Amino acid sequence: MLQEESDLSLIIAQIVQKLKGSNLYSQLERQAWASLQRPEIKLESLKEDIKEFFKISGWEKKLQNAVYSELSVFPLPSHPAAPPEHLKEPLVYMRKAQGSWEKRILKSLNSMCTELSIPLARKRPVGEQKELLNKWNEMGTDEPDLSLFRPVYAPKDFLEVLINLRNPNYENGDSLSFRTHLGLIQVPLKVKDIPELKECFVELGLNIGQLGIDDSTQVPPELFENEHVRIGQKVLAQQDSAAAQQYIRQGSPTALRAELWALILNISSQPEDVLYYEQLKTNVIQHDLLVDSLIYKDVKLTASNDDYYFVFEDYLYQVLLCFSRDTSVLSHFAFNSASPPKSYIRGKLGLEEYAVFYPPNGVIPFHGFSMYVAPLCFLYHEPSKLYQIFREMYVRFFFRLHSISSHPSGIVSLCLLFETLLQTYLPQLFYHLREIGAQPLRISFKWMVRAFSGYLATDQLLLLWDRILGYNSLEILAVLAAAVFAFRAVNLMEVTSLAAAEAVLADLSTLKVMPLLQIFLFATVT
């Protein structure tokens, strides 16, 4: 059909445009020029011979991976009449809600600034720069006075905003009717039900081997594990992103995980990337931002107190401080409903030439933000690679967990999916919890916003994040949250208050993620 063909042309044009500015393009050009010297390249069939050369030498694979990465990350080009805000978020009322939420955050940050009389940003004096450079690898030993700082917001503040989200065109009568949602989220987004989830997560089925289930000590490794590891090694040898993404849906062997994630996210540590990271480090040394103190405070409050992650405290500073200075993150705001905060150079208020984004990457960290980085420290020890992986994970997935949007992987859809699953398949439990004033979302929200980081044991968390990468979607977080409630349903039916319900669900560190997901999706009698 004409429409599909022109859509395809548009997508191809867009991807070509993006890749033309990339490093890969210049490398391919260089390779093509260099290949002219080879004997098998003949002038009569130049195009075919060069293509053949690219195929054999593996460059075509790299190009395929780059195209696949672009397709996974960037949304399809929208209708030509649609304004850029429409690509960020198609529903007008959600854009408005995100705008007012951002305004609140800015007000909070500004008031912190004026109260503490600390500038948003300042250039460090040379002596301080030298000191920081010396201390770069052990910033955790620093104990600055952070008592006056407070996090800009916590997940529960964000939950209140989501609870109050209303569509003005929706029948929101005061009296309860069939239109009222029984959960906390009151917007009618489309979410999948269990039959659709079964179709979507078909590789998690009962008759398919999984790491996290079929690699336990009781199961002989010849049945599944050995073969799976062998296939994983083959996938890595082929360096094919799409194959890796398909493979990892059944879990990744621990030894191969770091490389597999890098392949799926299309991260290859080139010298330019290391240089870029060093440049960011220089930016950290030269300028001191207020956001740095927020990061320090967050790390001290969350990761440093965690039994699994406190050893990585220094890494977390090295990644997060550089992340705040990275302007390449700004490009993801094209499809993020959020917008980066703006500011003006001192004394030049209102002059567009002196308008800058603050922080340079446009992302203001909230309480628990450092937990997005912490699990990655188990996989990557080289700071620039760790940094690249985190940045890619953030612009693909994590940003959706703290911005208001109608995207199926956005936090609003995840909350609604969780509540709908619970209501449909555990109606008694849902009703009981609602009656005692313990709306289930109030307990599970913090798990989903952090993608369960800090709540599950690390090996289980990494198995969960394998599936996030494999399915390129965060819906599995909502399914897991519902599965956890299903697992502890018996205890939850006996509680009589929100505090008691929280206590039942306080410790998730003993849970095994994959059996829970499998039982909830494929073995629950509906």
Add this chain to the structure above:
Amino acid sequence: MSRVLVPCHVKGTVALQVGDVWTSQGRPGVLVIDVTFPCVTPFEGITFKNYYTALLGRLRQENSHTPAKWVTCLWDYCLMPDPHSEEGAQEYVSLFKQQILCDMARISELHLILQQPSPLWLSFTVEELQIYQQGPKSPSMIFPKWLSHPVPCEQPALLHEGLPDPSRVSSEVQQMWALTEMIRASHTSARIGHFDVDGCYDLNLLSYT
């Protein structure tokens, strides 16, 4: 194949209901939008922004042949796959004459019949309605050199075996070039390096606008 906007007069929505009694409790599920053209025009396409309409019923037209008659052009074109949820609720939609069931060479009036069977929404309509007719065939702009003399590794492999119809190929290529131009004009893929202005990053407060 450029498109030219056709001036037209769009009347407000009129609800259809059965009988004369209008109950205030019920909300009409069918609306009609009347679009009249000052003169008879050939129809190329229509673009609009949806606002909670589930189905675009029948675009009807009145030919200016004598006698003028109403013809059904489109039947239950789905805009919202699930009328009770937000999917597709505020999307931009384009319809081309290739998707219309009948000949649209001469129309003087259009009726758009909108249906929204779900009682959840307070109102529904389509906005920013624009009708197009086919513009002048030859573009006034010159082709860039790479298009007429393609470089080996840059030519996309869109052609299949066998000779495709040359006029179709040229129109497709024209379209693709126009789209590329549009994208090139709209955003730059250059990396923004520095966040400071001339080495200075002293900021006062965050701006609310």
